[in-house]
Amino acid sequence: MPALTYKLLKTDACSNARLGTVHTPHGSFETPAFMPVGTQATVKGLLPGQVADTGAQILLGNTYHLMLRPGSELIAELGGLHVFMRWDKPILTDSGGFQVFSLGDINRINDDGVSFKSHLDGSTIELTPQRSMQVQHELGSDIIMAFDDCPPAATLNDHQQQRAKQFGSNVSTRAPHLHAGLKTTNEASHENAGPDSVAYRERVKVANERTLRWLDACVKYHRGSGRDADQALFGIVQGGTDLDQRTACVEAVCAHDLPGYAIGGVAVGEGPDEIKSVVEHTAPLLPDDRPRYLMGVGYPADLVTAVRAGVDMFDCVLPSRNGRNGFAFLPDGSIRLKNATHRDDPAPIEAGCDCVACVGGFSRAYLRHLFMADEMLGPILVSLHNQRLYQRLMLDIRTAIRDDAWLALAERWPAACPGGFA
Amino acid sequence: MPALTYKLLKTDACSNARLGTVHTPHGSFETPAFMPVGTQATVKGLLPGQVADTGAQILLGNTYHLMLRPGSELIAELGGLHVFMRWDKPILTDSGGFQVFSLGDINRINDDGVSFKSHLDGSTIELTPQRSMQVQHELGSDIIMAFDDCPPAATLNDHQQQRAKQFGSNVSTRAPHLHAGLKTTNEASHENAGPDSVAYRERVKVANERTLRWLDACVKYHRGSGRDADQALFGIVQGGTDLDQRTACVEAVCAHDLPGYAIGGVAVGEGPDEIKSVVEHTAPLLPDDRPRYLMGVGYPADLVTAVRAGVDMFDCVLPSRNGRNGFAFLPDGSIRLKNATHRDDPAPIEAGCDCVACVGGFSRAYLRHLFMADEMLGPILVSLHNQRLYQRLMLDIRTAIRDDAWLALAERWPAACPGGFA
Numbered sequence: 001m002p003a004l005t006y007k008l009l010k011t012d013a014c015s016n017a018r019l020g021t022v023h024t025p026h027g028s029f030e031t032p033a034f035m036p037v038g039t040q041a042t043v044k045g046l047l048p049g050q051v052a053d054t055g056a057q058i059l060l061g062n063t064y065h066l067m068l069r070p071g072s073e074l075i076a077e078l079g080g081l082h083v084f085m086r087w088d089k090p091i092l093t094d095s096g097g098f099q100v101f102s103l104g105d106i107n108r109i110n111d112d113g114v115s116f117k118s119h120l121d122g123s124t125i126e127l128t129p130q131r132s133m134q135v136q137h138e139l140g141s142d143i144i145m146a147f148d149d150c151p152p153a154a155t156l157n158d159h160q161q162q163r164a165k166q167f168g169s170n171v172s173t174r175a176p177h178l179h180a181g182l183k184t185t186n187e188a189s190h191e192n193a194g195p196d197s198v199a200y201r202e203r204v205k206v207a208n209e210r211t212l213r214w215l216d217a218c219v220k221y222h223r224g225s226g227r228d229a230d231q232a233l234f235g236i237v238q239g240g241t242d243l244d245q246r247t248a249c250v251e252a253v254c255a256h257d258l259p260g261y262a263i264g265g266v267a268v269g270e271g272p273d274e275i276k277s278v279v280e281h282t283a284p285l286l287p288d289d290r291p292r293y294l295m296g297v298g299y300p301a302d303l304v305t306a307v308r309a310g311v312d313m314f315d316c317v318l319p320s321r322n323g324r325n326g327f328a329f330l331p332d333g334s335i336r337l338k339n340a341t342h343r344d345d346p347a348p349i350e351a352g353c354d355c356v357a358c359v360g361g362f363s364r365a366y367l368r369h370l371f372m373a374d375e376m377l378g379p380i381l382v383s384l385h386n387q388r389l390y391q392r393l394m395l396d397i398r399t400a401i402r403d404d405a406w407l408a409l410a411e412r413w414p415a416a417c418p419g420g421f422a
Numbered sequence: 423m424p425a426l427t428y429k430l431l432k433t434d435a436c437s438n439a440r441l442g443t444v445h446t447p448h449g450s451f452e453t454p455a456f457m458p459v460g461t462q463a464t465v466k467g468l469l470p471g472q473v474a475d476t477g478a479q480i481l482l483g484n485t486y487h488l489m490l491r492p493g494s495e496l497i498a499e500l501g502g503l504h505v506f507m508r509w510d511k512p513i514l515t516d517s518g519g520f521q522v523f524s525l526g527d528i529n530r531i532n533d534d535g536v537s538f539k540s541h542l543d544g545s546t547i548e549l550t551p552q553r554s555m556q557v558q559h560e561l562g563s564d565i566i567m568a569f570d571d572c573p574p575a576a577t578l579n580d581h582q583q584q585r586a587k588q589f590g591s592n593v594s595t596r597a598p599h600l601h602a603g604l605k606t607t608n609e610a611s612h613e614n615a616g617p618d619s620v621a622y623r624e625r626v627k628v629a630n631e632r633t634l635r636w637l638d639a640c641v642k643y644h645r646g647s648g649r650d651a652d653q654a655l656f657g658i659v660q661g662g663t664d665l666d667q668r669t670a671c672v673e674a675v676c677a678h679d680l681p682g683y684a685i686g687g688v689a690v691g692e693g694p695d696e697i698k699s700v701v702e703h704t705a706p707l708l709p710d711d712r713p714r715y716l717m718g719v720g721y722p723a724d725l726v727t728a729v730r731a732g733v734d735m736f737d738c739v740l741p742s743r744n745g746r747n748g749f750a751f752l753p754d755g756s757i758r759l760k761n762a763t764h765r766d767d768p769a770p771i772e773a774g775c776d777c778v779a780c781v782g783g784f785s786r787a788y789l790r791h792l793f794m795a796d797e798m799l800g801p802i803l804v805s806l807h808n809q810r811l812y813q814r815l816m817l818d819i820r821t822a823i824r825d826d827a828w829l830a831l832a833e834r835w836p837a838a839c840p841g842g843f844a
Contacts, residue, residue: 041791045798047778070765070791078768084788343492346500356469366506369463369492376467376798 004143004232004259006031006291006312012401014421016284016310019401022058022260022291024090024142025230026082029057031291031312032401034303034394035092036387037320040065041075041085044320045380046387048087050356054384055391058090058142060315063135064099068118068125072138080140092143092315094295095132095218095236098150098264111213113147129217137227145262145295146218148236149210151203153269154195195241195274204240207265211238212252219256232259234293240265241274243281250285261286262293263311267302276305283310300329300393300416304409307397319386324379326371329389332414335364337382342368355388357381426565426654426681428453428713428734434823436843438706438732441823444480444682444713446512446564447652448504451479453713453734454823456725456816457514458809459742462487463497463507466742467802468809470509472778476806477813480512480564482737485557486521490540490547494560502562514565514737516717517554517640517658520572520686533635535569551639559649567684567717568640570658571632573625575691576617617663617696626662629687633660634674641678654681656715662687663696665703672707683708684715685733689724698727705732722751722815722838726831729819741808746801748793751811754836757786759804764790777810779803 003025010019020031036043036051039062043051051059061081066072075084081091097114100106104116104125113128132147194200215235222233235253239245253261263282266275279294283306286292293313294306303314319329326337328349335342335349345364349357357367362381370378393416400409410417425447432441442453458465458473461484465473473481483503488494497506503513519536522528526538526547535550551569558566616622637657644655657675661668675683685704688697701716705728708714715735716728725736741751748759750771757764757771767786771779779789784803792800815838822831832839 040795040797041788042797042799045802047782047799047802049782065795069795070787074766074787077766078785078787083783084785084791086783086788344496344499360469360471361505361508363500363506365492365496365500366463366508369506373462373487373491375462375464376801377464377469379798380467380469380802 001229002232002259003228003230004291006260006289008289010401012308013404014406015308017307017397017401018310018312019398020291020312022090022312024058024232026088026090026142027057029090030398032303032307032394032397033058033313034390035060035313035315036390037062037315037317038085038087038091039317040069041081043383043387044324045376045383046320048085050384051087051387052089054355054387055395056089056387058092058313059087061085061091061093061139061141062099063093063096063132063139063145064103064127066093066139067096067127067135068120072135076138076140080138082140090143091139091141092293092313093136093139093141093145095145095147096127096135097132097148098296100127101150101152109149111210113214129214130221133218133221133225133233137222137225137231141231143232143234143260144222146211146215146233146235148214148238148264149207150238150265150268151200151207151240153274154197154200154241195270200240201242204238204242204245207238207240208245208249208252211236211249211264215253215256219258234258234260234262236262236264236295237282237286238265239278239282241270241278243278246278246282247285250282254287258290260291260293260313262295262313264295266294267297267316272302275302279306279311280309286310300390300413301418303390303393304397304413304416307401319390320383323383323386326367326378326382327386328367328382329386330415331389331412334415337364337367337378338371339368349382349385350389353385353389353392355385357385423651424654424681425650425652426713428682428711430711432823434730435826436828437730439729439819439823440732440734441820442713442734444512444734446480446654448510448512448564449479451512452820454725454729454816454819455480455735456812457482457735457737458812459484459737459739460507460509461739462491463503465805465809466746467798467805468742470507472806473509473809474511476777476809477817478511478809480514480735481509483507483513483515483561483563484521485515485518485554485561485567486525486549488515488561489518489549489557490542494557498560498562502560504562512565513561513563514715514735515558515561515563515567517567517569518549518557519554519570520718522549523572523574531571533632535636551636552643555640555643555647555655559644559647559653563653565654565656565682566644568633568637568655568657570636570660570686571629572660572687572690573622573629573662575696576619576622576663617692622662623664626660626664626667629660629662630667630671630674633658633671633686637675637678641680656680656682656684658684658686658717659704659708660687661700661704663692663700665700668700668704669707672704676709680712682713682715682735684717684735686717688716689719689738694724697724701728701733702731708732722812722835723840725815726819726835726838729823741812742805745805745808748789748800748804749808750789750804751808752837753811753834756837759786759789759800760793761790771804771807772811775807775811775814777807779807 108115129147136144239249291312294311342364406421530537554569661671713734716733764786828843
């Protein structure tokens with residue numbers, strides 16, 4: 001019995017969208033699925049029971065953060081991540097690679113792995129494919145991710161920077177590892193590193209080569225450990241915005257018979273059109289009979305686009321991060337609860353929403369007060385709303401696939417379906 | 423039908439402890455009762471339903487904070503404090519006086535009231551007996567408190583300052599209004615203002631006179647407003663640690679036929695022996711047929727002492743404030759969850775506790791991790807435990823009175839009953 005099985009229930013008639021179920025040692029989850037992010041062994045501000053009550057059936061944990069604090073050895077000693085954080089449903093952990101590149105102060109990157117300084121205490125830490133596997137084995141997550149080299153987008157344009165600022169940012173505005181392992185040349189400077197630049201293409205090529213070499217090492221270590229009966233290793237496709245590189249990477253990654261595959265290196269600073277192009281190109285290339293996971297994406301509209309391209313799994317910090325900052329998602333956009341316009345508004349965030357905040361009758365005026373007064377309950381309530389809204393969207397997406405009801409989805413979720421499905 | 427009725431169910435055979443029930447327009451609560459503090463219209467970090475689930479039957483709100491932000495007019499416009507914060511059980515609000523003295527930058531204090539600068543934006547605000555009543559009418563709380571002049575303790579000794587520091591302080595270490603309205607003399611300087619000093623005695627005398635004058639004004643305003651059918655005004659006894667002043671103040675305050683009476687000016691910096699002496703002297707002087715409320719107290723041992731002196735109602739920030747800082751109360755003391763000793767401890771805060779944190783199986787190791795990682799869930803879980811522990815204590819206190827079971831109480835709650843009841 002493998003650690004993970006995927007059952008494809010239905011493929012949409014007019015898109016690549018798929019309805020399915022994934023079975024893991026900690027139970028099943030329906031796909032397309034959205035995974036709330038529990039970076040430090042907690043979805044910020046929420047009890048595990050509250051997260052489950054939003055409809056979430058699987059969580060994501062961050063290997064990088066957990067290996068630094070409290071340490072995966074300690075978590076293993078205490079029974080693994082499920083027991084540690086009191087979440088008995090499935091958990092997926094990432095490989096740590098993305099955070100090493102975005103948070104760590106990198107000393108050295110080579111074909112073996114990465115040496116970096118911890119962002120917590122400055123200590124020097126090595127992360128290799130083998131070490132990433134070992135840490136994820138200690139965490140005991142149901143799905144573990146291969147250690148990959150994830151290059152940032154070629155450049156961030158003004159629109160993205162503004163959007164990042166406006167929404168509290170899920171878009172990294174730093175590109176510290178654009179030149180990782182490459183000589184710095186004039187062509188490679190950040191300002192000139194457009195998607196067609198020599199530097200960018202070269203960086204993506206190197207990343208792909210490393211990602212494949214590291215995947216080999218991950219598969220070997222994981223199978224050798226005997227943990228593949230309990231934990232499912234997913235491979236990750238890189239390739240940046242270069243579609244040929246994506247194709248090549250899919251072929252090489254899928255040469256390994258793995259229980260699932262992910263599209264990485266998306267939403268690392270590129271624009272929505274580029275995200276769309278990469279996802280629509282890459283998802284259909286992945287095997288039909290395995291779950292497909294788009295890492296770190298995204299806004300509701302990104303999810304719908306990706307589902308229709310054939311993606312099954314998502315994670316993103318947006319519902320929690322924006323919620324903490326007072327941004328509430330709505331089917332037709334979002335609102336900033338700190339705005340003065342909500343000062344005396346007795347309405348809930350969203351009439352008809354069945355989340356704890358809206359059903360509980362907490363008014364926008366009250367929520368604004370909580371944010372003005374810097375009270376924890378503000379972030380808690382808006383996180384609860386946003387997490388539930390994302391799960392409501394996934395529920396409606398699954399219904400749209402099951403019932404061929406995309407027009408109803410577009411009517412109900414205008415912001416997630418901006419172009420409709422004409 | 424008055425706004426509030428008190429039913430005395432039983433008086434303890436071997437102490438002045440009383441079992442009772444208080445009826446308000448928003449339902450009843452059993453006494454002795456502990457009221458969690460919802461300073462800014464929220465018990466910090468907790469949903470109202472979670473607070474109710476700890477067993478709390480009545481909350482306290484702070485008039486000072488709410489009048490400054492978001493403003494009592496706005497709360498009234500939105501339906502009052504119960505609706506605003508989604509708490510449909512009884513609410514008591516204080517008068518704002520204590521916070522004006524401890525948080526406000528006082529410009530002027532005279533027989534009419536206090537003029538102070540807001541600690542939020544520096545604006546000048548007047549608080550008078552009439553204004554305090556008006557604000558509490560707008561808040562719509564079931565029990566409103568008379569506006570009083572509350573002098574601080576004569577001095578803070580080293581032990582108290584250390585204790586305040588250790589526990590994140592519910593003890594004000596400032597005494598800004600010791601000389602309020604008095605000429606500053608050498609005798610009145612902080613260092614020399616011992617409990618027997620001329621300055622302290624004079625300050626207490628002035629406070630008593632003002633408290634009584636202001637009470638007259640509150641009663642007149644409240645009755646004239648017609649709100650006394652919905653909101654019950656409690657009088658407050660001051661007098662510092664001077665027992666003769668306490669006696670005189672009880673007599674004058676109780677000359678007003680009010681639905682309840684409070685002991686104020688306690689736990690403002692004096693030591694546990696002084697608190698005990700004042701409470702044991704004052705509580706029995708108050709009418710038998712009205713609830714007695716000891717304001718701002720305190721540690722579990724303070725509650726037991728005060729209950730046995732005949733006190734029925736309590737409020738204190740300690741369960742939440744200490745919880746936020748990682749201090750968990752236990753029946754036999756307290757623990758600091760940030761301590762390294764809890765690093766790998768799989769035990770819950772308290773085996774056998776029925777709170778969300780302990781029943782949920784969240785280990786001390788996990789809680790320590792949350793505090794180390796500055797995650798909101800740490801304060802949330804330990805606040806939930808501490809609030810439930812306080813309610814468990816009150817439940818056991820009520821059982822002890824009902825069943826004459828004080829020895830069982832002392833066995834179960836050693837820290838709250840340090841001397842036993844031999």
